[in-house]
Structure formats: structure tokens, C-alpha cells
Amino acid sequence: MGNFNARLFSALLFLLVPAMGQTAGSTAMDAFNFVTGARAAGMGGTATAAVADPTALQWNPSALSLVSQPSFVLSHLAWVAGISYSYAGFSLPTRVGTAGISLQMLNYGVIESTKGLASGVDASDFGLTAGGAIPTILGFRAGGAVKYFRHALAGAFVGEGAVDLGASYDLVPGLLTTGMVIQNLGISGKLEGRAPPLPSSVRFGMAYSSRVTQEPIPVVGRDQPWSPSVDILVAGDVTALQKGEPVHYSLGLEAVISEILGLRTGYQQSLDKAGTGAGFCGGGGVKLYGLRLDYAYGSVGDLGSGQYVTLTWLPDRKKTMPAQAGTASPASSTVVQDSSTIQPAREEAGKEYLAATGAYSASEYDSAVIHAEAATRIDPSHWQAWQVLGHARYARGDKKGALEAYHRAISINPDNPQLKAWVDQIEVSAQ
Numbered sequence: 001m002g003n004f005n006a007r008l009f010s011a012l013l014f015l016l017v018p019a020m021g022q023t024a025g026s027t028a029m030d031a032f033n034f035v036t037g038a039r040a041a042g043m044g045g046t047a048t049a050a051v052a053d054p055t056a057l058q059w060n061p062s063a064l065s066l067v068s069q070p071s072f073v074l075s076h077l078a079w080v081a082g083i084s085y086s087y088a089g090f091s092l093p094t095r096v097g098t099a100g101i102s103l104q105m106l107n108y109g110v111i112e113s114t115k116g117l118a119s120g121v122d123a124s125d126f127g128l129t130a131g132g133a134i135p136t137i138l139g140f141r142a143g144g145a146v147k148y149f150r151h152a153l154a155g156a157f158v159g160e161g162a163v164d165l166g167a168s169y170d171l172v173p174g175l176l177t178t179g180m181v182i183q184n185l186g187i188s189g190k191l192e193g194r195a196p197p198l199p200s201s202v203r204f205g206m207a208y209s210s211r212v213t214q215e216p217i218p219v220v221g222r223d224q225p226w227s228p229s230v231d232i233l234v235a236g237d238v239t240a241l242q243k244g245e246p247v248h249y250s251l252g253l254e255a256v257i258s259e260i261l262g263l264r265t266g267y268q269q270s271l272d273k274a275g276t277g278a279g280f281c282g283g284g285g286v287k288l289y290g291l292r293l294d295y296a297y298g299s300v301g302d303l304g305s306g307q308y309v310t311l312t313w314l315p316d317r318k319k320t321m322p323a324q325a326g327t328a329s330p331a332s333s334t335v336v337q338d339s340s341t342i343q344p345a346r347e348e349a350g351k352e353y354l355a356a357t358g359a360y361s362a363s364e365y366d367s368a369v370i371h372a373e374a375a376t377r378i379d380p381s382h383w384q385a386w387q388v389l390g391h392a393r394y395a396r397g398d399k400k401g402a403l404e405a406y407h408r409a410i411s412i413n414p415d416n417p418q419l420k421a422w423v424d425q426i427e428v429s430a431q
Contacts, residue, residue, distance in 0.1 A: 042283025043252025044266020048205025139170030
């Protein structure tokens with residue numbers, strides 16, 4: 001392919017440096033290691049346990065099961081030396097889980113050549129990822145993705161393929177989530193007789209979320225005061241077993257005001273030697289009617305900075321009550337069924353329960369209450385649905401309603417020491 005000037009070596013060097021903080025190392029398929037999405041980028045590339053949108057296909061495919069409506073994301077990164085990275089992803093819930101597909105394009109621009117007939121060569125990468133996730137039981141989710149990348153440089157082509165396997169689990173539903181993903185297991189292609197190893201790695205993540213409900217604020221011209229809420233998310237990732245790289249971590253913080261305005265900041269420890277300010281990043285976003293626009297800025301130290309813009313269509317779950325729900329409270333409703341309707345009813349209740357847990361994990365507490373109440377109406381013996389209903393009511397500030405749901409869950413399933421301890425804590429604090 002001839003010899004290239006310093007700009008080529010610089011461009012190749014940039015591939016070995018974290019994109020907005022994520023370490024790639026001297027391996028093949030580095031484009032798969034670019035941080036995807038402005039939300040994750042603004043939180044320092046911390047998303048293994050915190051992601052809940054179509055970019056989960058790149059971060060932790062198991063989190064796709066949290067996407068309960070057809071959704072898409074378009075993202076673009078303007079990086080150093082004219083390098084850009086674009087991503088388009090789509091996810092679709094099905095009867096058995098959620099499927100996703102994405103396209104990635106990494107463009108290095110024109111690289112000048114010091115020898116040869118051409119004054120410069122084009123360099124770019126094209127990627128395709130497909131995968132899916134299924135929710136299992138008690139907050140556990142599993143997923144996988146198959147990835148293919150095609151590199152093009154100066155008329156030469158090489159391809160790589162890999163598999164990601166991910167899992168996540170709600171240690172405390174709606175409060176504490178953990179995730180793990182094994183990335184880039186596969187075979188790299190050969191170019192000029194060389195086949196660099198894939199950037200295989202294992203990532204662990206944890207995310208803690210909570211809602212702070214503010215005191216009502218009087219608003220001029222309105223009969224009802226404004227009661228803003230603030231959702232806080234604290235997340236951390238640890239990347240290990242990546243060839244040629246030491247263990248490193250990242251931290252992220254997000255605050256969402258009234259489910260509309262999001263503010264984020266983060267830090268990537270892997271960039272602490274890249275120069276002043278390297279590894280620090282921040283950003284924000286606005287969500288209206290299911291459409292979220294996010295922006296992030298990150299420093300790569302002496303090498304420069306990168307800026308992300310991401311547009312995500314993530315519609316909220318239906319807020320209306322099911323037509324057959326009626327107006328009776330879940331604690332007092334009675335479902336009369338004959339033997340021919342018991343099994344279908346249980347299946348329907350299970351669907352509502354899964355929708356409730358997904359909504360709660362996504363901090364959509366109103367929707368979680370609706371689905372959990374529907375599940376308990378259909379199947380009053382579904383203690384998990386009562387428990388999620390209690391969590392969702394508590395997150396909305398309804399302690400009395402939460403305790404009613406919790407006690408109903410305990411009456412059905414007394415062998416639940418963690419829930420009993422939580423209920424005791426709430427009752428003591430309410431005295």
C-alpha cells in the first residue's frame with residue numbers, strides 16, 4: 001500500500017486511543033470500541049448497567065429487553081483529525097424478546113501519501129451488528145449480538161467478525177442494577193499477512209438510580225403547583241481482560257429533571273496519561289414526546305476533543321388504562337375465571353408484569369404502576385406484580401399505596417425477607 005506521511009501514523013495512533021475515553025489497544029476491529037451515543041459519552045462511556053435504549057446493542061445486548069416500543073437512534077461523533085463516527089440503530093420488541101440491528105461508519109477522511117501515483121487514499125470502516133435480548137425471571141436479562149466489520153484502506157479490504165454476550169440483573173428493582181458483557185469474541189481478518197487480535201474484553205457495570213421528589217412550587221396563572229422530580233443515576237464500569245491493556249474504570253453521573261432535561265458528567269481513568277483534562281466529559285439532553293436529543297463533549301487531552309450529537313426515538317409506554325381494567329383498586333378487585341381461561345389469564349398477567357418491570361427500570365413510574373395494576377387485576381396471586389407495584393408507587397411518593405402493595409405481596413409470598421426488611425424500614429421512617 002506504499003508509505004504514508006506522519007498524518008497516516010497519527011490517524012492510526014488515534015485508533016489506538018480511546019474514543020471519548022474507551023480504550024481500544026493494539027488490536028483489530030477498533031471501530032467497534034468507539035463510544036456509541038451521546039448519553040453514554042456524556043457519562044464517561046459508562047453504560048454496561050445503565051443503558052436502556054437501542055445503543056444497548058453495542059454496550060450490553062441484554063439491556064435491549066428494556067426497550068418496550070419500536071425505537072431508533074441516530075448518532076454522530078466529530079472527532080480529532082477530521083475522523084468521524086456515525087451510528088444508526090433500530091430495536092423492535094417481539095413476543096419472545098427484543099431484537100435490534102445497527103449500522104456503523106467510521107471515516108478517517110483522505111490520508112495523504114508521500115509516494116505513489118495518488119496524492120492520497122481513502123480510509124473507512126463499515127460495521128453491521130444484529131442481536132437480541134430476552135427477559136427471564138426476577139429481573140434477570142440475557143442477550144447477544146453478532147458483529148461484522150469491513151475495513152478499507154488504499155484499495156485493500158479486510159473483514160472481522162465477533163460475538164458479544166451480555167447479562168444484567170436488578171439487585172434491587174428500580175434502584176440497583178448490575179451488568180456484565182463479554183465483547184468481541186471472534187476471528188480477525190488478515191491484511192498483508194498480519195492478523196491483529198480482536199479487542200476482546202470483559203466489562204462489569206453497576207448503576208444506582210433514585211428519584212427525588214421536590215416540594216410543590218406555586219406557578220403564576222396555574223391552579224395546580226409544579227412538583228418537579230429529579231432522577232439521579234450513578235454508574236460505574238470496569239473493563240478487564242482486554243488484550244494489551246490494564247484494567248481500567250469509568251464513572252458517570254446523570255440527573256434528569258421532570259423526565260425532560262438531562263445533565264451528565266463522567267470520567268475515563270484510561271485516559272489519565274493522555275494530557276491535561278483527558279478523560280473528563282459532560283453533556284446533556286432534552287426529551288419531549290418520546291424524542292430525545294443529546295449532546296456530549298469529551299477531552300482526549302493533548303490530542304484534542306470529540307463532540308457527540310444523538311437523536312433517539314424512544315416512545316413512552318401507553319399511559320392509558322386497559323379497557324377491561326375498570327376502576328376498582330387492585331387490592332379489592334376479584335377476577336373470576338373458569339378453567340379454560342386460567343392459563344391465558346396468567347400469560348396476560350405475565351406480559352403486563354414484564355412491561356411493568358421494564359417501565360420501572362427505565363424510571364417510567366407512571367407506566368409501571370399502570371402495567372403492574374393491570375397484572376394484579378388479571379392475576380391477584382401474582383406477588384411479583386404486587387411487589388413491582390409497591391416499588392413504582394413508592395418512587396412516585398405514594399408511601400401508603402406502596403405499603404398496601406408490599407403487604408399484599410408478602411401475604412401471598414411470606415418467604416421474602418428482603419421485602420419485609422424494606423417494608424419495616426419504610427414503616428419506621430413514616431412514624
